[in-house]
Amino acid sequence: MDLEYTASERAFRDEVRAFVTANLPADLSAKVLEAKRLTRDDFMRWHKILAAKGWVAAGWPQQYGGPGWTPVQQHLFDEECAAAGAPVILPFGVRMVAPVIMAFGSQAQKDYFLPRILSGEDWWCQGYSEPGSGSDLASLKTRAERQGDHYIVNGQKTWNTLGQYADWIFCLVRTATEGRPQEGISFLLIDMKTPGVTVRPIRMLDGEEEINEVWFENVKVPVDQRVGEENKGWTYAKFLLGHERTGIAGVGKSKRELQKLKGIARKERASGRPLIEDARFRDRIAQIEIELLALEVTNLRVLSEEGTRKGPGPEASILKVRGSEIQQSLSELMMQAVGHYGVPYVREALDADYKGETVGGDYAAPLAGVYFNMRKTSIYSGSNEIQKNIISQMVLGL
Amino acid sequence: MDFSLAEERRLLQDSISRYLGREYAFDARRKHAASPEGFSREAWNQFAELGLLGLTISDADGGMGGTPFDTMIVMEAFGRALVVEPYVATVVLGAGILSDAGSPAQKEQWLPAVATGEKLLAFAHSEAAARYDTRHVEARAKKDGAGWKLDGAKAVVLNGGSADALIVSARTSGDAGDERGISLFLVDPKAKGVTVRAYPTQDGSRAADVKLNGVAVGADALIGHADDALPVIERALDRGCAALCAEALGVIDALNAATLEYLKTRKQFGQPIGRFQALQHRMVEMTIRAVEARSMAIVAASGITQTDARERSRLVSAAKAYVGQCSRFVGQQAIQLHGAIGVTDELIVSHWFKRLTMINATFGDADHHLARVSDLMLSERE
Ligand SMILES: Cc1cc2nc3c(=O)[nH]c(=O)nc-3n(C[C@H](O)[C@H](O)[C@H](O)COP(=O)(O)OP(=O)(O)OC[C@H]3O[C@@H](n4cnc5c(N)ncnc54)[C@H](O)[C@@H]3O)c2cc1C
Numbered sequence: 001m002d003l004e005y006t007a008s009e010r011a012f013r014d015e016v017r018a019f020v021t022a023n024l025p026a027d028l029s030a031k032v033l034e035a036k037r038l039t040r041d042d043f044m045r046w047h048k049i050l051a052a053k054g055w056v057a058a059g060w061p062q063q064y065g066g067p068g069w070t071p072v073q074q075h076l077f078d079e080e081c082a083a084a085g086a087p088v089i090l091p092f093g094v095r096m097v098a099p100v101i102m103a104f105g106s107q108a109q110k111d112y113f114l115p116r117i118l119s120g121e122d123w124w125c126q127g128y129s130e131p132g133s134g135s136d137l138a139s140l141k142t143r144a145e146r147q148g149d150h151y152i153v154n155g156q157k158t159w160n161t162l163g164q165y166a167d168w169i170f171c172l173v174r175t176a177t178e179g180r181p182q183e184g185i186s187f188l189l190i191d192m193k194t195p196g197v198t199v200r201p202i203r204m205l206d207g208e209e210e211i212n213e214v215w216f217e218n219v220k221v222p223v224d225q226r227v228g229e230e231n232k233g234w235t236y237a238k239f240l241l242g243h244e245r246t247g248i249a250g251v252g253k254s255k256r257e258l259q260k261l262k263g264i265a266r267k268e269r270a271s272g273r274p275l276i277e278d279a280r281f282r283d284r285i286a287q288i289e290i291e292l293l294a295l296e297v298t299n300l301r302v303l304s305e306e307g308t309r310k311g312p313g314p315e316a317s318i319l320k321v322r323g324s325e326i327q328q329s330l331s332e333l334m335m336q337a338v339g340h341y342g343v344p345y346v347r348e349a350l351d352a353d354y355k356g357e358t359v360g361g362d363y364a365a366p367l368a369g370v371y372f373n374m375r376k377t378s379i380y381s382g383s384n385e386i387q388k389n390i391i392s393q394m395v396l397g398l
Numbered sequence: 399m400d401f402s403l404a405e406e407r408r409l410l411q412d413s414i415s416r417y418l419g420r421e422y423a424f425d426a427r428r429k430h431a432a433s434p435e436g437f438s439r440e441a442w443n444q445f446a447e448l449g450l451l452g453l454t455i456s457d458a459d460g461g462m463g464g465t466p467f468d469t470m471i472v473m474e475a476f477g478r479a480l481v482v483e484p485y486v487a488t489v490v491l492g493a494g495i496l497s498d499a500g501s502p503a504q505k506e507q508w509l510p511a512v513a514t515g516e517k518l519l520a521f522a523h524s525e526a527a528a529r530y531d532t533r534h535v536e537a538r539a540k541k542d543g544a545g546w547k548l549d550g551a552k553a554v555v556l557n558g559g560s561a562d563a564l565i566v567s568a569r570t571s572g573d574a575g576d577e578r579g580i581s582l583f584l585v586d587p588k589a590k591g592v593t594v595r596a597y598p599t600q601d602g603s604r605a606a607d608v609k610l611n612g613v614a615v616g617a618d619a620l621i622g623h624a625d626d627a628l629p630v631i632e633r634a635l636d637r638g639c640a641a642l643c644a645e646a647l648g649v650i651d652a653l654n655a656a657t658l659e660y661l662k663t664r665k666q667f668g669q670p671i672g673r674f675q676a677l678q679h680r681m682v683e684m685t686i687r688a689v690e691a692r693s694m695a696i697v698a699a700s701g702i703t704q705t706d707a708r709e710r711s712r713l714v715s716a717a718k719a720y721v722g723q724c725s726r727f728v729g730q731q732a733i734q735l736h737g738a739i740g741v742t743d744e745l746i747v748s749h750w751f752k753r754l755t756m757i758n759a760t761f762g763d764a765d766h767h768l769a770r771v772s773d774l775m776l777s778e779r780e
Contacts, residue, residue, distance in 0.1 A: 203744070205748035
C-alpha cells in the first residue's frame with residue numbers, strides 16, 4: 001500500500017502543470033473559474049491547444065494519436081487541467097464516439113473521423129435519448145429504413161447536449177422491430193447538415209440553453225455511416241457506457257470547486273466577520289472535504305486496478321453516484337455561502353465581457369444558476385437510480 | 399386544540415383559489431414576471447378587492463384585523479400559483495411594521511393606502527456584511543437639525559424597486575452588532591441621495607440594492623422610538639418567516655402533486671415509473687415531509703401570536719429551519735423524479751423548485767434558523 005504518487009507520476013504532474021500554466025489563455029481560465037458562459041469557440045480554443053501538443057485524447061491508444069498515458073496519468077492530467085480552470089474537453093467526440101469507431105468502425109470511418117475528432121474539426125453530439133425513451137433507452141423509436149445504399153431516418157431525439165453547435169451526431173436508431181427491443185438497434189453517424197435535420201434549443205431551469213431537441217425527417221444517411229453491424233448497435237452503446245471510468249467522478253473539478261468555496265467563505269461576511277470563522281458553516285465545508293477525499297481515493301483505487309479487469313464494472317456506477325452528489329453539494333454550499341446574494345438574477349453578468357455593476361461581489365452572480373444546473377448530474381448519463389440498480393444487480397446480485 | 403379552518407377562513411381560501419385558478423395560470427404568471435415592474439398592478443388591484451391587502455391591518459386603519467393564520471392561507475395559495483406580486487414586502491413586512499410601531503400619522507398616511515392597493519412598501523434592513531444577523535446594522539442615521547441624515551447600503555431588498563416608501567433601518571447609536579441603537583425610518587426612494595438598483599431574482603420576482611448617501615429625512619420619518627427598533631425588526635422578520643413557511647408549504651404540496659401524477663403517467667420499461675419501489679419510497683418521504691411542513695407552518699403562524707418574544711422566535715425559527723429542510727428535500731427529489739424534463743424552464747416544476755430554493759435563502763436559511771433555535775437553548779432555564 002502506498003497512497004503517495006510515485007516519483008515518475010509526480011514528474012508527470014509537474015510537466016502537465018508547466019504546460020497548462022504556459023498555454024491556457026488567462027481569459028479562458030477566468031471564465032471557467034468564475035462560472036461564466038462558455039461559447040463554442042471557448043471549448044474549441046483549448047481543444048486545439050491540446051491537440052497541437054498531442055494531449056487532447058488522453059485515453060486513446062498511441063496508434064490513433066493518443067499520448068499513451070496510464071489511467072493514473074490521465075487522472076493527473078484531468079486534475080491539473082481542472083485546477084487551472086481549463087474548459088472540459090467535451091466527451092462526445094473524444095470519449096464517446098471515438099472509442100466505438102476504434103473498436104467497431106470500418107477502416108474508412110477510422111481514417112476519416114478520428115483525425116477530425118483529434119483536430120477539433122468536427123463537433124460531435126450524442127443522439128440517444130428520446131421523449132419516450134430515457135432510462136429505458138432500448139425502447140427507442142427513431143426509425144432507419146434501408147433503401148439501397150441509404151437509410152431513411154425519421155424520428156425525434158432529445159436532451160441533446162450542445163447539439164446546436166454540432167457538425168455530427170451519433171445516433172441509436174431502430175432498424176428492426178421484431179425480437180427483443182435491444183436487438184433491432186443500429187449505431188449511425190449522421191451529418192447534422194443533412195437535409196431533414198432540425199435542431200431546437202431547450203431553455204433549462206438556469207435560463208441557459210445547453211440541451212436541444214433534434215428532429216429527423218426523411219434524413220438520408222449512407223449505409224457506410226453505420227458503425228459495425230446492423231441491429232448490433234446496443235452492444236456498441238453498452239461498450240461506450242462502460243468504457244470510460246476516468247473522469248466520471250469529476251474529482252479534479254470538485255477539488256477546484258472546494259478551493260473556490262473556501263475562498264468565498266473567507267470573503268463573505270456574517271455579522272461582520274469572515275464566514276469561514278463560523279464553525280457551523282466550516283463544518284459543512286469540512287464534511288464535503290472529507291467526502292471528496294473518500295471519493296478521490298476510491299477513484300484512484302479503481303483507476304490503478306483498471307486494465308486488470310475487462311468490460312463495464314459497477315465501479316463506474318459508484319463513482320458516478322458519489323461524484324454527482326458531491327458536485328451537487330459543493331454547488332449548493334457555494335450558493336448558500338453568499339446568503340441572500342444567491343437571490344439576484346443578473347443574466348448579463350454571466351457574460352465574461354459584462355462591464356456593468358455586480359450585485360453581491362464578482363463571484364455571486366452565477367452561483368444559484370450553477371446549483372440549479374448541477375441538478376442534471378444525477379439525471380444524465382444514466383440517472384443515479386439506474387446506477388444503483390446496476391450496483392444492486394452486479395454487486396449484490398439482487 | 400382545533401386544527402379545522404374557521405368558516406371565514408375557508409371562504410377566504412376558496413375565493414383566493416378561485417381567483418388564482420382563473421387569472422393566475424402559469425402563462426399569466428410568466429407574463430407578470432417578465433413585465434417591466436416584474437408583477438401585475440391589475441392582479442394587485444384584484445388582491446385589494448379580495449381583501450387580501452388589508453387582511454392583517456386593523457379595522458381602525460382600514461383593514462380587516464386578521465391574524466397570522468389568515469396570512470398563512472393567502473401565502474399557501476400564493477406559493478402554489480407562484481405569485482410574484484409584492485405581498486410579503488408590502489403587506490407582511492411593511493404594513494406589519496407600521497401597524498406595530500408607526501405613529502398615528504404614519505399609520506393614517508400608509509395603512510389605508512396599502513389596503514386599497516394604492517401604495518407599496520419595502521423593508522430595507524439586511525446588509526451585505528450581516529448575512530442573516532438581524533442586529534448587524536452598519537447604516538447610520540445622524541441627528542440633523544430636527545430631522546436625520548442617513549448613510550449606508552442595504553442588500554437584496556424585496557421589491558425595493560417598486561416601493562413608494564422604504565422602511566430603512568439605521569444605527570442611531572452603538573456599533574454594528576449591538577442590540578440597542580437601531581432605528582427605523584420611512585424614506586422616499588426618490589429622495590436626494592437614495593440610489594435604488596433593482597434587479598430580477600432567480601425565481602422571477604424582484605429585489606433591489608439600496609444606497610443611502612446623506613439622505614435627509616424629517617423628524618416625522620422616525621418609526622417608533624430611536625435606538626429601540628430591534629424588537630420591531632425581529633417581530634417583522636419573524637412574521638416574514640412565517641409567511642414564507644406557508645408559501646413554501648403551498649409549493650411543496652404543488653410539487654408533490656405534480657410528481658405523483660408524473661410517477662403514475664410516465665412509462666419506462668413498460669410500466670409507470672411509480673411501480674419502482676425506489677421511487678415509491680422517495681415519494682412517500684416527500685409526502686411525510688409535506689405533512690410535517692404543514693404542521694410547522696401552523697407552528698410558525700401560531701408562534702407569531704406569542705407575547706413572549708423569545709418563545710415567538712424559537713417557534714418561528716424552528717419552523718423556518720424545518721420547512722427549509724423539507725423544501726430542500728422535496729424540491730430536489732421532485733426534479734430528480736421528473737428526470738430531464740424537470741430541469742427545463744418549460745415545466746412549472748423547475749420554477750417551484752427555484753422558488754423553494756430562494757425562500758430558503760430569504761430571511762435566514764435552514765442552517766441559520768437551526769442555529770437560532772440551538773443558541774436559544776443556552777439561555778433556557780432548567
Ligand atoms: C442536462 C442533460 C443533458 C443530457 N444530454 C444528453 C445527450 O447529449 N444525449 C442524450 O442522448 N441524452 C442526454 N440526456 C438524457 C439523459 O440521458 C436522460 O435524461 C436520462 O437517461 C433519464 O431519462 P429521462 O430524463 O427520460 O427520465 P426517466 O427515464 O423518465 O426517469 C424519470 C425518473 O424515474 C427514475 N427511473 C426510471 N427508471 C427507473 C427504474 N427502473 N428504477 C428506478 N428508478 C427509475 C429515474 O431515475 C428518474 O428519476 C441529457 C439529460 C440532461 C438532464
